[in-house]
């Protein structure tokens with residue numbers, strides 16, 4: 434079943450329409466690639482995003498005045514939601530878009546009966562780490578040299594939010 438037609442989706446997508454969150458679609462990818470290149474030192478390729486339009490993923494866009502200004506990509510594996518990417522256009526950072534996307538992804542994962550959300554974040558990424566902590570995520574480990582970067586790579590914090 435295409436992601437657009439997932440049974441849990443259409444009602445919820447309508448409910449959040451006013452808040453500016455809707456499903457990401459393949460038609461959004463040119464704009465997503467623009468944001469991705471602005472947001473990450475090692476951006477995903479378009480092919481990676483294309484692989485995320487599957488049943489086992491939840492992909493959300495934040496739209497403001499008809500323009501996509503943020504997105505998040507979540508993969509479902511067993512009872513875990515894995516937050517793989519969240520990115521907000523630099524001109525609207527600090528205005529609550531990242532938090533709204535994260536809260537929406539968590540709310541949907543809870544509705545989908547998952548047990549927790551996990552993610553990796555660069556140790557140097559203070560803004561994202563503070564966002565995750567403020568939503569209740571706890572650090573549960575470190576993956577050494579998980580991210581590409583100077584001096585052989587950068588460690589990732591592994592963070593988790595238990596839903597119950």
Ligand SMILES: CC(C)(COP(=O)(O)OP(=O)(O)OC[C@H]1O[C@@H](n2cnc3c(N)ncnc32)[C@H](O)[C@@H]1OP(=O)(O)O)[C@@H](O)C(=O)NCCC(=O)NCCS
Nearest residue numbers: 472518519520521526527528529530531532560561563564
């Ligand atoms: C991380 C990111 C998604 C946050 O999105 P945002 O829309 O700017 O965040 P919000 O406005 O919702 O802020 C939520 C919280 O994040 C933290 N935060 C956001 N920007 C911050 C900054 N510049 N410095 C410190 N904390 C910051 C704060 O805790 C903030 O809560 P507060 O406003 O109550 O203080 C955004 O900075 C981004 O796109 N960064 C580049 C991509 C990236 O690093 N993604 C995450 C790793 S995959």
